Amino acid sequence: MELQTVTCRYKRGPRQECICHDDVYAVSSLENDLMKILGRVKVGQPGAVERGTRQMKPVTCGKRRQLVNNIANAAETVPHFILHIVFASTSGHTEYVVDALTNSLKSIAPGWEIEATIAEKTQPQDLLSGDVLLLASSTWNTGGIEGQLNPHMWVLLHDKAKSLDLTGKPCACIGLGDHRYFYTARAADHLQHYVKAHHGRLIVPALKIIDEPYGQEEAVGVWGKQLVDASKPVDWS
Numbered sequence: 001m002e003l004q005t006v007t008c009r010y011k012r013g014p015r016q017e018c019i020c021h022d023d024v025y026a027v028s029s030l031e032n033d034l035m036k037i038l039g040r041v042k043v044g045q046p047g048a049v050e051r052g053t054r055q056m057k058p059v060t061c062g063k064r065r066q067l068v069n070n071i072a073n074a075a076e077t078v079p080h081f082i083l084h085i086v087f088a089s090t091s092g093h094t095e096y097v098v099d100a101l102t103n104s105l106k107s108i109a110p111g112w113e114i115e116a117t118i119a120e121k122t123q124p125q126d127l128l129s130g131d132v133l134l135l136a137s138s139t140w141n142t143g144g145i146e147g148q149l150n151p152h153m154w155v156l157l158h159d160k161a162k163s164l165d166l167t168g169k170p171c172a173c174i175g176l177g178d179h180r181y182f183y184t185a186r187a188a189d190h191l192q193h194y195v196k197a198h199h200g201r202l203i204v205p206a207l208k209i210i211d212e213p214y215g216q217e218e219a220v221g222v223w224g225k226q227l228v229d230a231s232k233p234v235d236w237s
């Protein structure tokens, strides 16, 4: 058996940090997806994955250290897929949607690493990090005019990052709003306009969440699935 075809569980957060324990491993095929965990197996018991197959093979205790080293090396060479979310939220609704999406993506796309940062702490170059950029903002009456971006998102996009070049960058947008306003959830349109004007690539239609997001988790999850499907490079041509 080739040892590098067995991996252990990685936690999200600090990138590629291995948290394998002495006697318990999760197994996956590194050839296909490092982060796609197929199950857990005790060392010495059937359960490892052999190269090119999904058959279970035993892992012996004596090879454990070498196994861990190979895992660490493999982790360094296999890139993660990173979704970078930049959001602005005033009363917490947009943040709630970002959390709901993140929770949903944990099961839909377990190999994804998700980084979420608030607009006020984001620098223009941060918008270029990750494989896909997701912008999320509620709609406000910034400057006394309804149908505007959250002020923090406005400052980021139209002041700090007004000259940023997003050429080719896969992007997606979420906008929140309230049906009682004439320009309902128009933040989504503003975000998409920014992406297009800066030559980014919108890979899915924007998600609009109207009124309180509580109870709308399913819609968020359905959109998350579309995002995952659209994030496959083959769809970007």
Ligand SMILES: Cc1cc2nc3c(=O)[nH]c(=O)nc-3n(C[C@H](O)[C@H](O)[C@H](O)COP(=O)(O)O)c2cc1C
Binding pocket: 088, 089, 090, 091, 092, 093, 094, 095, 137, 138, 139, 140, 141, 145, 146, 147, 148, 150, 176, 177, 178, 179, 181, 182, 183, 184, 185, 186, 211, 212
């Ligand atoms: C002062 C103010 C202005 C708002 N203006 C709009 C608006 O123009 N259009 C809209 O659809 N929603 C508007 N909303 C509703 C918010 O976008 C909505 O409540 C959203 O869920 C808030 O999300 P947040 O807590 O993440 O900021 C406004 C809310 C407030 C308090």
